[in-house]
Amino acid sequence: MEQPGPRRPRLAAKAAAAKIAADFECANNRTNAKRKAGATPRTARKTPLKGPGVNTVHTGSNRSSDEQVSENSVEDIGDETFDPRAKNVPRTESPRCKKRRAAQPAGMKVKVTTPRAKPAPAGAPAAAEEEDDSFPVPPKVQVGNSPVYLVDRRLGKGGFGQVFLGKRIPSKRLVNDPKPAQVALKFEHKSSKGCCANGNPYEWTVYSALGDTYGVPRMHFKGTEGDFNIMVMDLLGPSLWDLWSKEGQKLTEKYVACIAMEALQILEALHAKGWVHGDVKPENFLLGPPGTPQADKLYLVDLGLAMKYKDTRGAHVKYDQKPDDFRGTIRYASVHAHLGRTASRRDDLESLAYTLLFLLDGRLPWQGFQGDNKGFQVCRKKMGCSAEVLCKERTEPFRKFTEVVMSLKFDEDPKYAACIALFEPLVLTIPRPIACDSAIKVGQKRGRQEMAELDVGQKRGRQEMAELDVGADGQPRKRLRSGYPGCQWISVYNKHKPMKQRYHYNVGATRMEVHVKKGLSDGLFISAVGCAADLWALIMDAGTGFTAQIYKVSHNLFLPKEWIVEQWDAGFYITAVAGSTSHSALVVMSQGTKYTQQSYKVSDVFPFEWIKKKWRENFHITCIATAGSQWAVVMSRAAGYMAQCVELDFLYPSEGVHRRWDEGFRITGCAATPDQTALVLSKPRKAPADETQETLRTTTFPSQHVKDKWAKDLYLSGIAFGRTVS
Numbered sequence: 016m017e018q019p020g021p022r023r024p025r026l027a028a029k030a031a032a033a034k035i036a037a038d039f040e041c042a043n044n045r046t047n048a049k050r051k052a053g054a055t056p057r058t059a060r061k062t063p064l065k066g067p068g069v070n071t072v073h074t075g076s077n078r079s080s081d082e083q084v085s086e087n088s089v090e091d092i093g094d095e096t097f098d099p100r101a102k103n104v105p106r107t108e109s110p111r112c113k114k115r116r117a118a119q120p121a122g123m124k125v126k127v128t129t130p131r132a133k134p135a136p137a138g139a140p141a142a143a144e145e146e147d148d149s150f151p152v153p154p155k156v157q158v159g160n161s162p163v164y165l166v167d168r169r170l171g172k173g174g175f176g177q178v179f180l181g182k183r184i185p186s187k188r189l190v191n192d193p194k195p196a197q198v199a200l201k202f203e204h205k206s207s208k209g210c211c212a213n214g215n216p217y218e219w220t221v222y223s224a225l226g227d228t229y230g231v232p233r234m235h236f237k238g239t240e241g242d243f244n245i246m247v248m249d250l251l252g253p254s255l256w257d258l259w260s261k262e263g264q265k266l267t268e269k270y271v272a273c274i275a276m277e278a279l280q281i282l283e284a285l286h287a288k289g290w291v292h293g294d295v296k297p298e299n300f301l302l303g304p305p306g307t308p309q310a311d312k313l314y315l316v317d318l319g320l321a322m323k324y325k326d327t328r329g330a331h332v333k334y335d336q337k338p339d340d341f342r343g344t345i346r347y348a349s350v351h352a353h354l355g356r357t358a359s360r361r362d363d364l365e366s367l368a369y370t371l372l373f374l375l376d377g378r379l380p381w382q383g384f385q386g387d388n389k390g391f392q393v394c395r396k397k398m399g400c401s402a403e404v405l406c407k408e409r410t411e412p413f414r415k416f417t418e419v420v421m422s423l424k425f426d427e428d429p430k431y432a433a434c435i436a437l438f439e440p441l442v443l444t445i446p447r448p449i450a451c452d453s454a455i456k457v458g459q460k461r462g463r464q465e466m467a468e469l470d471v472g473q474k475r476g477r478q479e480m481a482e483l484d485v486g487a488d489g490q491p492r493k494r495l496r497s498g499y500p501g502c503q504w505i506s507v508y509n510k511h512k513p514m515k516q517r518y519h520y521n522v523g524a525t526r527m528e529v530h531v532k533k534g535l536s537d538g539l540f541i542s543a544v545g546c547a548a549d550l551w552a553l554i555m556d557a558g559t560g561f562t563a564q565i566y567k568v569s570h571n572l573f574l575p576k577e578w579i580v581e582q583w584d585a586g587f588y589i590t591a592v593a594g595s596t597s598h599s600a601l602v603v604m605s606q607g608t609k610y611t612q613q614s615y616k617v618s619d620v621f622p623f624e625w626i627k628k629k630w631r632e633n634f635h636i637t638c639i640a641t642a643g644s645q646w647a648v649v650m651s652r653a654a655g656y657m658a659q660c661v662e663l664d665f666l667y668p669s670e671g672v673h674r675r676w677d678e679g680f681r682i683t684g685c686a687a688t689p690d691q692t693a694l695v696l697s698k699p700r701k702a703p704a705d706e707t708q709e710t711l712r713t714t715t716f717p718s719q720h721v722k723d724k725w726a727k728d729l730y731l732s733g734i735a736f737g738r739t740v741s
């Protein structure tokens with residue numbers, strides 16, 4: 016539910032609040048100034064103005080769950096530590112998507128596909144394959160300077176086009192013409208979503224840019240005829256999917272090892288040109304035409320989702336995450352693709368690992384999910400599967416390869432040669448079902464010099480193999496997916512001049528009032544709240560700048576809309592929210608903020624679409640919370656941020672946080688469900704004097720750690736409990 020424009024009358028809002036909605040938005044559209052003129056509600060009158068209490072050290076309550084400021088300084092236990100002074104962080108840029116947009120021409124095809132249930136059998140006549148959604152194509156074509164091709168049987172069909180066999184019309188004049196006599200003709204209707212603004216398919220741009228690339232068929236001609244964009248390309252044979260079907264829906268390890276080695280060579284060549292494929296799957300690997308010398312050679316087709324990951328100067332595209340931006344095929348997509356992270360080489364390799372395991376086992380553990388939430392469920396399952404679990408029936412090379420590609424960093428150079436070398440022991444015996452000694456073949460074709468280079472490559476492979484366990488930073492590679500999901504406390508600390516801060520945890524609803532009253536009487540306001548196992552955590556300090564504060568614990572109601580609307584009317588804004596597993600909410604509202612307008616949304620899925628809409632309207636996220644698997648996001652105008660982004664993952668998104676920190680973002684909100692962690696990162700309009708920020712993940716409430724941080728003038732700014740480990 017949304018309330019755009021002027022606020023609705025109170026009665027209407029009340030009626031709407033009475034309706035329990037799983038997914039609704041509520042907005043307060045009055046200005047701060049206007050509201051300040053209004054009456055203060057009963058609860059508010061009881062609350063004091065901000066007390067003195069800055070620069071004091073408070074000691075002692077004797078309640079066990081209460082912890083106070085300590086002057087003891089203990090050595091740093093930093094789990095996630097960042098100090099911009101130490102790292103000399105550049106603070107200038109914010110073109111998060113700039114490079115990505117540049118690498119992604121307008122009109123690029125965007126698709127979400129599931130694998131074909133019944134692939135068209137290779138070699139079957141077009142008439143027998145014809146389905147309802149096929150379109151009639153002209154009997155012959157001539158595009159660009161191409162010869163005339165008769166359109167023969169259909170070879171295949173995808174979401175964007177149909178591919179037909181094209182036979183050149185025999186003519187004495189063309190006897191010595193080197194152009195191929197048989198080609199594949201890919202027809203794409205002009206109205207296809209795969210077409211750019213200029214009306215040409217995006218895929219043409221990629222094929223043109225790639226030119227002659229190892230393992231990629233060549234585009235010979237392109238042009239339009241009637242309603243069709245037509246690409247004339249190398250004729251190829253059956254796909255790996257066809258092969259897998261023909262072989263009884265299982266391929267041997269030797270077969271798949273050959274595929275792995277050759278596919279890695281192809282991907283290395285593609286990546287070397289600055290492109291990632293974006294849709295690696297069995298259907299997109301084709302063999303050469305049957306009966307030709309290329310019949311056992313592997314090719315990679317369908318470049319409609321390919322993306323540039325390097326610019327013309329060789330710089331890697333910038334990291335970004337748009338959690339609702341998924342491209343690819345759900346079954347084979349990398350978890351990073353599911354989570355909407357900028358595509359990079361690691362995604363192709365992770366998809367290749369899933370492709371190989373599918374060809375071996377005939378099934379992946381995340382098959383069978385259905386419905387609107389399929390992408391989320393598949394990704395959650397992927398994150399819960401370690402390489403050991405996925406490869407428990409497989410030999411070491413497959414397990415190792417899967418483990419390595421699962422933990423690649425965003426811009427890490429994959430060690431292709433080492434990965435190829437992993438599979439070598441499986442393909443020693445001859446004959447090999449797929450030509451995988453391509454290094455030798457290519458060497459023979461292209462001469463000694465390149466052969467020597469490939470020898471260097473093979474040497475490099477052995478050396479790199481030893482390095483596979485080492486990440487790009489020279490540190491032993493961390494296994495990101497352990498297969499044992501777990502929840503932890505996430506605590507965030509900001510540098511601040513010495514101030515009084517107090518925390519309470521394991522607080523039952525009945526004890527809340529005592530703590531809050533005591534804090535308020537000491538001049539402290541609630542700055543952050545959290546919840547674990549239906550017990551609340553409360554952070555109160557003297558650095559909020561609030562002038563008055565009220566709170567409410569609503570039982571089995573996430574969030575108490577009617578109460579919030581009333582407090583909005585009285586000039587209070589939501590400044591902290593937490594939710595419990597039983598869907599109770601603790602909502603804190605304060606006066607003295609700079610906000611001019613506020614809006615919130617409760618949703619069963621992470622509401623990124625709504626967040627983006629609000630960002631466009633100059634709102635920024637000022638609170639985020641969860642109750643069970645539900646999310647509540649509060650966004651405010653005049654929040655004091657110039658940019659904001661979100662990191663969402665099925666574990667604590669360390670890599671994303673470090674990249675954002677390097678760009679000048681700092682964590683300004685955190686929340687976690689039993690499945691996912693979300694961190695909100697913002698760039699303040701006015702940078703604080705000291706931007707040091709640290710985060711911790713601990714299985715119990717970090718009571719001792721907080722004291723250690725206080726000793727370094729680091730104060731709790733956010734707290735959440737939920738999924739951090741996969």
Ligand SMILES: Nc1ncnc2c1ncn2[C@@H]1O[C@H](COP(=O)(O)OP(=O)(O)OP(=O)(O)O)[C@@H](O)[C@H]1O
Nearest residue numbers: 170171172173174175176178199249250251316317
């Ligand atoms: N060069 C080729 N030679 C022979 N068959 C081909 C060739 N290119 C594609 N095909 C066949 O046509 C099918 C569809 O081609 P392609 O994947 O390029 O189309 P698409 O519409 O972009 O598909 P998708 O929906 O998977 O993106 C392939 O799966 C394959 O069976």
